[in-house]
Amino acid sequence: MSFKVLIADDEPNIVVSLEFMMKREGYEVLVARDGRQALEAIRRERPQLVLLDAMMPGMSGFDVCEAVRADGAVRDTRILMLTAKGRDTDVARGVGVGADAYMTKPFSTRDLMQKVRDMLA
Amino acid sequence: MKFDRRLMLVMLAPGAALAAWLALGGVLLRMTLDPAQRAGVDAAIGPLVASHGVLPVAWWLIAAALAAWAAGRLYAAHVAAPARLADATRVLIGDVAAPDLVPRGGAAARDLTAAINGLAGTRRALHEDMARLVAEASQGVAEQRDQLGALMAELNQSVVVCNLDGRILLYNRRARQLFRRLSRTPQGAGGAELIGLGRSIYGVFDRALIAHALETVDRRIARGGDAATVSARFVTGTPAGHLLRVSMAPVRPAASDRPALTGFVLLLDDITDEYEAHSRRDRQLLELTEASRASFASMQAALDMLDYPDLAAEERDRFHKVVRDEVSAMSARLTALAAGTSQDLMTRWPLQEMLGGDLVAAAVTRIEADTGQRVASDKVDGTLWLGVDSFALIQALAFLASRVVEAFDRPDLRIRLAQAGNRAHLDLIWAAEDARPETLAGWQTGAMQVGDARSPLSVRDVAERHCGEVWFEHDRSLALSFFRFLLPLATGEPAAAVTPGDTRPEYYDFDLFAASEGGRALDERLLEDIAYTVFDTETTGLHPAHGDEIIQIGATRIVNGKLLRGECFDQLVDPQRSIPEASIPIHGIRPAMVRGKPSIAEVMPAFRAFASDTVLVGHNVAFDMRFLKLKEAVSGVRFDQPVLDTLLLSSVVHPNEASHDLEAIAARLGVTISGRHTGVGDALATAEVFLKLLPLLREQGILTLGQAREAAQKSYYSRLRY
Numbered sequence: 001m002s003f004k005v006l007i008a009d010d011e012p013n014i015v016v017s018l019e020f021m022m023k024r025e026g027y028e029v030l031v032a033r034d035g036r037q038a039l040e041a042i043r044r045e046r047p048q049l050v051l052l053d054a055m056m057p058g059m060s061g062f063d064v065c066e067a068v069r070a071d072g073a074v075r076d077t078r079i080l081m082l083t084a085k086g087r088d089t090d091v092a093r094g095v096g097v098g099a100d101a102y103m104t105k106p107f108s109t110r111d112l113m114q115k116v117r118d119m120l121a
Numbered sequence: 122m123k124f125d126r127r128l129m130l131v132m133l134a135p136g137a138a139l140a141a142w143l144a145l146g147g148v149l150l151r152m153t154l155d156p157a158q159r160a161g162v163d164a165a166i167g168p169l170v171a172s173h174g175v176l177p178v179a180w181w182l183i184a185a186a187l188a189a190w191a192a193g194r195l196y197a198a199h200v201a202a203p204a205r206l207a208d209a210t211r212v213l214i215g216d217v218a219a220p221d222l223v224p225r226g227g228a229a230a231r232d233l234t235a236a237i238n239g240l241a242g243t244r245r246a247l248h249e250d251m252a253r254l255v256a257e258a259s260q261g262v263a264e265q266r267d268q269l270g271a272l273m274a275e276l277n278q279s280v281v282v283c284n285l286d287g288r289i290l291l292y293n294r295r296a297r298q299l300f301r302r303l304s305r306t307p308q309g310a311g312g313a314e315l316i317g318l319g320r321s322i323y324g325v326f327d328r329a330l331i332a333h334a335l336e337t338v339d340r341r342i343a344r345g346g347d348a349a350t351v352s353a354r355f356v357t358g359t360p361a362g363h364l365l366r367v368s369m370a371p372v373r374p375a376a377s378d379r380p381a382l383t384g385f386v387l388l389l390d391d392i393t394d395e396y397e398a399h400s401r402r403d404r405q406l407l408e409l410t411e412a413s414r415a416s417f418a419s420m421q422a423a424l425d426m427l428d429y430p431d432l433a434a435e436e437r438d439r440f441h442k443v444v445r446d447e448v449s450a451m452s453a454r455l456t457a458l459a460a461g462t463s464q465d466l467m468t469r470w471p472l473q474e475m476l477g478g479d480l481v482a483a484a485v486t487r488i489e490a491d492t493g494q495r496v497a498s499d500k501v502d503g504t505l506w507l508g509v510d511s512f513a514l515i516q517a518l519a520f521l522a523s524r525v526v527e528a529f530d531r532p533d534l535r536i537r538l539a540q541a542g543n544r545a546h547l548d549l550i551w552a553a554e555d556a557r558p559e560t561l562a563g564w565q566t567g568a569m570q571v572g573d574a575r576s577p578l579s580v581r582d583v584a585e586r587h588c589g590e591v592w593f594e595h596d597r598s599l600a601l602s603f604f605r606f607l608l609p610l611a612t613g614e615p616a617a618a619v620t621p622g623d624t625r626p627e628y629y630d631f632d633l634f635a636a637s638e639g640g641r642a643l644d645e646r647l648l649e650d651i652a653y654t655v656f657d658t659e660t661t662g663l664h665p666a667h668g669d670e671i672i673q674i675g676a677t678r679i680v681n682g683k684l685l686r687g688e689c690f691d692q693l694v695d696p697q698r699s700i701p702e703a704s705i706p707i708h709g710i711r712p713a714m715v716r717g718k719p720s721i722a723e724v725m726p727a728f729r730a731f732a733s734d735t736v737l738v739g740h741n742v743a744f745d746m747r748f749l750k751l752k753e754a755v756s757g758v759r760f761d762q763p764v765l766d767t768l769l770l771s772s773v774v775h776p777n778e779a780s781h782d783l784e785a786i787a788a789r790l791g792v793t794i795s796g797r798h799t800g801v802g803d804a805l806a807t808a809e810v811f812l813k814l815l816p817l818l819r820e821q822g823i824l825t826l827g828q829a830r831e832a833a834q835k836s837y838y839s840r841l842r843y
Contacts, residue, residue, distance in 0.1 A: 011415055011419060013419035013423070013443040013446055013447055014415070014418055014419040014422055016423070016439060016440070016443055017419070017422035017423050017425070017426050017440065017443065018422065020426055020436070020440075021422070021426065024429075055411070082418070084410075084411040084412070084413075084414035084415040084418065085411060086410070086411075086414060104414065105414040105415055105417065105418030106414060106417035106418035106420070106421040106422075107418060107421070108421070108425070109421070109422055109425035109426070110425070
């Protein structure tokens with residue numbers, strides 16, 4: 001079966017590449033432009049994996065992560081946080097609110113794909 | 122001559138005793154006779170009494186007189202003389218400076234007098250020694266205090282010393298300037314409502330904050346910290362939104378082993394600007410990092426995608442567009458950042474504010490001394506305030522000038538200073554037909570050497586130290602060459618220059634270390650121990666109820682019996698009505714002077730802050746108080762502290778004088794008034810009069826505030842209505 005992956009990022013320029021990459025890998029790709037959309041999409045579409053940007057207008061990626069972990073129905077969604085916040089305090093916060101993995105921008109797409117495959121395996 | 126009863130008794134006693142003795146002998150003789158013999162004696166003596174009776178009486182009288190004379194001599198020698206000696210000695214006991222005793226009486230008495238004089242002399246010498254030592258010691262202490270005060274005044278950091286009650290007993294000029302900036306009423310009081318001798322530091326800092334810092338210090342000392350070096354640091358905000366970094370060091374007597382605190386020293390830095398600059402920079406840095414990460418991520422991902430060989434043409438175009446987008450977004454960000462921070466890129470070198478004219482004058486002197494060449498400085502805007510490191514800058518100018526003089530065959534030199542936008546151009550100019558750039562090579566970047574003095578800096582370093590620039594220009598048409606320094610103008614208002622000859626304001630009073638309210642009610646406190654605000658108002662007229670208004674408030678402070686001329690309140694007030702022509706000669710305030718000044722509703726809170734914790738003093742103060750009272754509603758400020766009136770106090774001291782107006786009292790008490798009928802001038806005169814009245818009141822047994830108020834109330838003048 002094909003996995004459903006949600007890309008939640010407000011930067012269209014990164015979404016373009018991520019979407020292309022995920023589709024090429026054969027996943028079904030959903031896109032959310034901000035935190036609220038992302039949370040709705042997770043509840044509605046039940047993706048297996050979310051590539052979640054930490055800094056989005058309105059609801060931040062950290063907030064989304066907390067809400068997902070608090071919601072019994074979608075609690076097990078795997079979350080990979082992709083963010084430009086690179087301070088170790090930010091990484092700690094990401095892991096603390098329940099992200100399964102945390103990658104700091106910029107990243108190599110090869111590493112990202114490997115991580116995605118591992119998390120979906 | 123004084124009648125001495127005891128001397129009389131002493132002189133009469135021997136005669137009386139002799140008479141009694143003779144009479145007793147006669148009676149006893151008579152009793153040994155039988156009746157026949159007694160009758161025979163009576164018959165024999167009886168007829169003789171009338172004719173010869175006077176003889177034995179005269180005989181006795183002579184004996185009595187002789188005895189009286191002897192008794193008198195004895196009395197004078199052994200009773201009166203010692204008593205006189207004792208009295209004179211008692212005078213000596215009471216007064217060290219009393220003259221020596223005059224020796225009188227017999228040899229023994231003279232001997233005794235000499236001995237007493239010797240003792241008194243020894244004591245006098247001892248006393249003089251003691252007095253001299255005390256005088257020397259206190260002069261030494263006074264000198265040290267003055268030196269400390271002078272040192273503090275020149276310190277570049279704000280210093281405030283407080284006793285344990287938080288009362289300020291020393292502050293320096295810097296602190297005064299700092300508090301002027303912190304003041305929310307910078308006009309009239311100029312920070313004097315916050316900082317002043319005897320004022321509470323808790324008006325500025327939270328009491329709990331100071332207590333916490335003191336505890337921290339105590340704990341460190343208890344843990345074995347060196348009491349001399351322990352200090353506590355904290356950063357705090359002020360009501361006016363400033364951020365202060367405070368370093369507190371305890372004050373304790375040096376002598377004893379584990380002495381208790383007697384006060385504390387606060388070193389203050391206003392770090393508001395610094396902190397804002399830092400946090401702005403941090404924020405910019407963080408934003409830049411995060412935005413760059415995001416951009417690089419997008420670019421990297423897009424480039425990775427472009428590596429796929431099987432991309433369709435429009436997919437390839439899309440990823441190229443991503444890269445182009447992000448590159449231009451990053452350039453835009455960097456441009457914006459560079460524009461925003463160019464002002465901030467300071468080398469953090471402390472620059473001093475200096476008047477352009479002074480800088481040029483100093484540079485000219487230096488260059489003329491170094492080169493022996495006259496320097497013209499006619500095109501100088503001497504009114505510009507510059508932010509400069511004057512030493513390094515003058516060194517750079519002197520270095521360039523000496524090189525120019527060597528290389529160009531002693532041309533005429535000229536210095537020019539002019540404003541250029543928000544910076545200044547400082548030019549060193551000389552006449553030269555052509556530029557000869559090869560001659561100038563290395564002048565700007567090499568280490569400066571003038572004569573034997575070699576500086577580690579280059580001319581360029583000096584320019585960069587000012588966040589400025591330096592370059593060489595040649596004007597072919599005028600045949601002039603010049604080096605141009607681009608220098609920063611002074612930021613903000615230059616600090617008020619201290620004019621020489623200023624009396625040094627009272628910035629310290631160490632007697633306040635011991636001062637303590639001791640929990641006594643104000644009315645029971647001694648007049649000398651109370652802090653006063655002496656004030657005067659100028660008004661448009663005499664009838665507040667009929668629309669007359671205050672147009673000026675002037676005030677000064679008395680703390681610990683000293684007039685603090687440096688801590689004044691001087692504020693013109695916009696009466697929001699016309700000023701009658703007739704009143705202008707009295708107060709000298711014209712309508713133009715009060716235009717744009719704050720209204721009484723704004724000034725009253727500032728004045729209340731200035732007068733907080735003090736007793737108000739004024740001359741005929743009921744008049745001023747009526748004006749203030751009428752403004753309670755509009756300003757929301759009440760003056761409910763005790764009030765003393767120098768007019769009433771003067772009438773207490775001199776009830777029989779006809780006039781108690783300020784000039785009359787001042788003349789009587791030897792106070793010279795300058796600046797009569799200006800707010801501060803009258804307040805200062807009233808304060809001096811008040812200080813002269815205090816000892817006169819003391820002579821009348823009026824010691825406390827309560828007694829003074831009572832006496833004033835009873836005085837004749839208080840019964841008149843104003």
